[in-house]
Amino acid sequence: MKLKPIFAAMAAVSVFGAAQAAEVEVLHWWTSGGEAKSVAELKKMMEAKGHKWKDFAVAGGGGDAAMTALKARVVSGNPPVAAQIKGPSIQEWAREGALGDISAAATDWDKLLPKVVADVMKYKGKYVAAPVNVHRVNWLWINQDALNKAGGKAPTNFDEFFALADKFKAAGMTAVAHGGQPWQDATVFESVVLGVGGAKFYEDALVKLDAKAIDSPTMLKSFDTLAKIKTYIDKDAAGRDWNLATAMVMNGKGGMQFMGDWAKGEFTAANKVAGKDYTCAPAPGTANAYTFNIDSFAMFNVKAADAKKGQADLAASIMSPEFQEVFNLNKGSIPARAGVSKAKFDSCGQKSMADFESTAKSGGLVASFAHGMAVPSATQGAIVDVIAKFMNSTMSSKDAVAALVKASKTK
Template sequence: MNSMNRLAAMVSLAALFPLVIQAAETKGNVEVVHYWTSGGEAKSVEVLKKIIEKDGFTWQDSAVAGGGGSAAMTVLKTRAVSGNPPTAAQIKAPDIQEWGRLDLLASIDDVAKANNWDSLLPESVAQIMKYEGHYVAAPVNIHRINWLWLNPVVLKQAGISDVPTTLDELYAAGDKLKAAGFIAIAHGGQAWQDTTIFENLVLSVMGVDGFKKAFIDVDDSVFTGPKMIEVFNALRRIQSYLDPDGNGQDWNLETAKVINGKAGMQIMGDWAKSEWSAAGKFADTDYICVPFPGSQGAYSYTIDSLAMFKLASKNDTPGNIAARNDLAKVALEPSFQYVFNQNKGSIPVIKGLDMSRFDSCAQASAKDFAAAEKTGSLAPSMAFNMSTSQAVQGAVFDVVTHFMNDKSADAGKAGRQLLAAIKAAQ
């Protein structure tokens, strides 16, 4: 099924969502569909809203919670096919290209040129934000996926003196935490969270080269080889340490269990730090962040971006276009990048910003990103569809979650099932 047909299949839902309303008393209206809805994320969005409103425009917030963004994408597709797109939407890399092919995105080249984006952005990031050579999206941050978050007080109570740096050390820490009566690894049993762990294990067991062969090249031999069996066996082992009451829980509720001392660890991207910050906690004192064991040197990442949509005729006014351009401009201003990413847990996307304003986790992340970019060790996240389409991402979700839910599933067959699912979705 092609992209337009997939959109058309949801047209019947269009009536569920309101039309954009132009506020007469302001210079223009900007509506953003996004899924930044947890405590720390919502605080970050509020920063952007206040700047836009200070510039004289009306901010219309269209936040959609849940599903790691899938629910927001369903809303966006419904809106777009009904002829009522928002001004902008939080979209990941391959999907920018898909929306561009549908001729639904607006060029913001004038904004990019006026603000020197080609010099501000890493080349790899700039290319992601373009369709056919034209800027159509503004990046707001870089998130690292392969993090392990730990509560040092809980670790000490469980008799753990050192943070785990290998999978064997992770298992040993998990055993001690369980024996001491703690949840070893806080985890919500949602498909995207399951796949986040799986992705980290691929990096740990196979390295960046194996990760790229699997999820960029789709090399058959990687999925049918012994290393993929090792990954699924490790996933089964880690499953024994996950929160037994986590089924269906949102990630931030599980983060709260680590913050509150009920759990010792969480495998999650750096947006988890936004919850620690919102709770008034501090890196190195209240929590520890380290690369996921075995993935040191690799940097699995996703980039949050705001793709700019062509406005429906009724909304295509000079004021609304000015509002859209202001949103794009603000997204890459240093003042916004500092505050947004400090709240969000991520790092700025602008090259060369002073990181002394950030905590040790963000400083380590920025340093590791720069190093990985030089060595070719950047791994665009599969779990957050930086290296794959949503269709392929969904196919991986299905296989991984089925494996997690079926305790009798064979690790020896799972890799072949994953390969078949990916190829069917391509």
């Protein structure tokens, strides 16, 4: 079935109740407050087009549980219409022949998407996924009241960061709010590597997996810095969900959190305001860099005409300016496509938009290793295991670097 005529018929579909209404099953892991609010907007748009939304939500911030569930469904020959997949994993699924070509529904996407985003959504030049946003991962979230009492200045390097952490600790707070889960450990690690080594070193080590960069004094220093950060994390951090760590910063039990800007979705859902209740600052040493994490929905091969129609409508809805605005205002991220007004975005959102554009030109825009944007999943998993082991043991920085060299060779 050709998808192009669908868009001309869209107005009629919404008026006449969709002669080809489909049950559109979508797998995702957006289950926290800000995230659930965001996905509800997509459901609303699809139902307005006459489709029945079937939620296939699998909890777990990093999406590991969701991927396990997805594999089981695809192997059994019953994939959902779309699934939240990102980065190199999109190409991995496409190589297996599991994804459908949605290029006919994406005729103007090359003009609307930055090349760095469009390239991730394609396989062999054809669109197989639709991007919903761009997240900046290298953020530091700080409780505003605690920051004001400590001098009011967000740290721009690790010396300033540790000085501030000491003040928070002295005030009886958990200086670094953190959830001891492997993907969260990796999130902190990549911001540390970026802050210690800079964008070029980060790209060489964690994107290109260059052996010389990994086995270097800079990587050793990164682990030393991570080891020091560990000393500011509370003993109850093991297994804590990321949004609970964000809540610690929100309620003043925690001082700072290293986390992507989905954390801002939690602040927004709790009616907290940037600059008044919390501060968003680039992680120490990373002001001129931007680690991007793009959420996207990959479209699976579906045979039924109504399912294909639902898939095309889903892709069009995801890329509409209306959805990109309301979704990203809820989620804390920024629109993936051009042409969305910045007016409603707060100071953090507008800074993210400006930095995304400037780092795209300067070379400071780098793929998030921790969030599946940089390397194949098997390699990422092996490296994350090393980081998690380092965070949860007395492993030395030297041993961690050696283990990282080995893990980076995992295929």
